[in-house]
Amino acid sequence: MSRPCFDVKSDALASVACALGMLVVVSMAGCAVGPDYRRPAAPAVDRYTAKPLPAITAAARGTDGDAQRFLLGRDVPARWWTTFDNDELTRRVDTALAHSPSITAARAALRQAQENVGAARGDLYPSLDANAGVTRQKQSGASFGGAFTFPPLTVYNTSVKIGYVFDLFGGVRRGIEAQAALADYQRAQLEATYLTLAANVVTASLQEASLREQLHATEQIVAMQRQQLAIAQKQQAIGATSLTDTLAVRAQLTNTQTLLPPLRKQLAVTRNQLATYLGVTPAQLEMQPLRLDTVHLPRDIPVSLPSRLVAQRPDIQAASAQLHAATAQVGVATAAMLPQISLSASAGSSALRAGDLFSAGTGAWSLGLGLTQPLFHGGQLISRKRAAQAGLDKALADWQGVVLAAFQNVADALQALQFDAQGLAAQATAAQTATRQLHLIRRQYRLGATGYLNLLNAERGFQQARIGLIQARTARLSDTAALYAALGGNWHREAGSKPTASTPSTASN
DSSP states (O other): OOOOTTOTTSOHHHHHHHHHHHHHHHHHTSOOOSOOOOOOOOOSOSOSSSSOOOSBOOOBTTTTBOOOEEEETOOOOTTGGGGGOOHHHHHHHHHHHHHOHHHHHHHHHHHHHHHHHHHHHGGGSOEEEEEEEEEEEOOBGGGGTOSOBOOOEEEEEEEEEEEEEOOTTSHHHHHHHHHHHHHHHHHHHHHHHHHHHHHHHHHHHHHHHHHHHHHHHHHHHHHHHHHHHHHHHHHHHTTSSOHHHHHHHHHHHHHHHTTHHHHHHHHHHHHHHHHHHTTSOGGGOOOOOOOGGGSOOOSEEEEOOHHHHHHHOHHHHHHHHHHHHHHHHHHHHHHTTSOEEEEEEEEEEEESSGGGTTSTTOEEEEEEEEEEOOOOSTTHHHHHHHHHHHHHHHHHHHHHHHHHHHHHHHHHHHHHHHHHHHHHHHHHHHHHHHHHHHHHHHHHHHTTSSOHHHHHHHHHHHHHHHHHHHHHHHHHHHHHHHHHHHTTOOGGGGTTSOOOOSOOOOOOO
């Protein structure tokens, strides 16, 4: 048979604890002042750009500029970088996600925020503390109107104390809500870190491959121009050409050579940046060469609906969490202006010998109930509430700004892909034309039908077209990665859940 809460045979502390438990339940079921959080509505649009995009981009025959299709209403794949179908690129991204300190830091921040939520929840429950002590004291008889002196005494005491502040107006619950929102913010930050790191690795890898190909192409042109200079010098020696022609060839060679140091510098900087992304020092970096012609251009490009963008993009989720926290803080500030009821109780024992503790006649207990109504705090409480409301207004404006920037990012990336396709098609045509023209001018020059200046102009055009084609191919691949990142990445959907830190420990106090 169960024991009633207020058994007359039970001690005072047990009775208080039982009554307190019921009051806690009543308190936790009370109302919570302040506004309830509601996620703002997404912009009422059905597309990202001012004009509808064509369903298919331009194409360039004979290059990787084949047309790309926009699949409206489709979400980005979880491991979107694998759509480039390059094992080395995939390995680099996976290595970065596994070893980058930025990921470790973001996970730790999430774990910290989750533990703060647990700590905040503790304020919903009574506090229970045990105390034990020993005191050596001596008192004068004058304190009691006598001339004698009491002998020194050693007093042993032990007690258990319970304290509780009733959350009648939900200030504690709003505080927990704010902490939980901050944990959601850190979770979104972890998602953003994954997404940004993956996009950075892909972009830097494409840039590194582009710079290596540009450097190789420029070195080939330098070698070709050196051969032409040697021929020009021999022809000048036998009087077949003038000094002017030789100097023109030398000037072109020198101009081309000046392009090499900047390219080598950019390549070194890009490789060093890749090392940082992969979580190693530049001296430890080990990578297989990545060639642009081995990086597959995704043909089918998923384009999430605008409403899905607001729901899945990490920076928007982070802004939503901050808005949620700011909403809860208004409730915290409002509750601080309202009455607070607190309850305290203690029970213990005090004796002159340790062995006499808890014996008859040594027990003591107390029970207290308090009411606090803030009356005057120099305007602090009302100012804090107004500050919380201003913080809410700011968080809402920040959310709106983040959403607008996100829609701009997607629109920029979509239009960039369309224009990149057109640019690559034009650049491919220019490269083919420049190659044919160079072959024709060389033939004419060998036959004496044209001069050195025409040959040098043809070589300059060929050089620019070749480098331009490499840059155009890189831009289209990079902007495809940028679109994936702008749409939110959705990397966590592979596991079927949002990213989490390691399971937070359960506090025992």
